[in-house]
Amino acid sequence: MIKNEKIKAAEVHVTGIHGEDLGIISTKEALAMAKQLKVDLVCTSLMSSPPPCKLIGAGAAKEQAQQQRKREQAPKLKEIRLTPQIEDHDYDTKKNQAERILKAGDSVQFVVKITGKEGARAKELLEDLIKELSDAGKKKTGIQLSGKQAAVQLDPL
The missing domain is CATH 3.10.20.80 (Translation initiation factor 3 (IF-3), N-terminal domain)
Structure with a gap:
């Protein structure tokens, strides 16, 4: 300039x-x-x-x-880690943190650590997060279940 x-x-x-x-x-x-x-x-x-x-x-x-x-800068990818047995207050905190990141223009990747037979609960948790954050971001990838973790990436609107 x-x-x-x-x-x-x-x-x-x-x-x-x-x-x-x-x-x-x-x-x-x-x-x-x-x-x-x-x-x-x-x-x-x-x-x-x-x-x-x-x-x-x-x-x-x-x-x-x-x-x-x-x-001009490419959006950064921030990772937020969760567990399937997350409490309501912690869930709200992580959701608000993700919303702030998305509104700032960066992408968010949610990773849920799975042990044993918690795959269904982890997928349900990620679906809830995607639904609640639909006004701030859209999912880039589907929910990926692999071995010990479930992950999904949200991009800003």
Whole structure:
């Protein structure tokens, strides 16, 4: 993101603070306008001539850059471990934790450790979690029962 004096083009196509088109003007005039309005002149693309620029509030430009970086990052996969004999309070805590992770944009993998004949209870537990978290995420994989664990992955909506 190039802003203010770092823009080297002679002319820029300026968009105002509220999205209005101000046309093609010299970079010096655009910078003077930005200083007068106490905002930043931010170049949005260097691929066209003249480059398109926007007048953006000082804090908003930084925030916009952070959001763009966040969108570019791949979602992380967080694992939450459970047992089939989980108590109600612990279940709610794990569910809330998963909801927070999904709303932050990361994926969640639930893993239920199985010993003996707890496979049916583990599958039931995971189905309940998927149903309750349907507003925050959707399942990427089906419930996978393998040996000593049952697992399912939820991706954010």
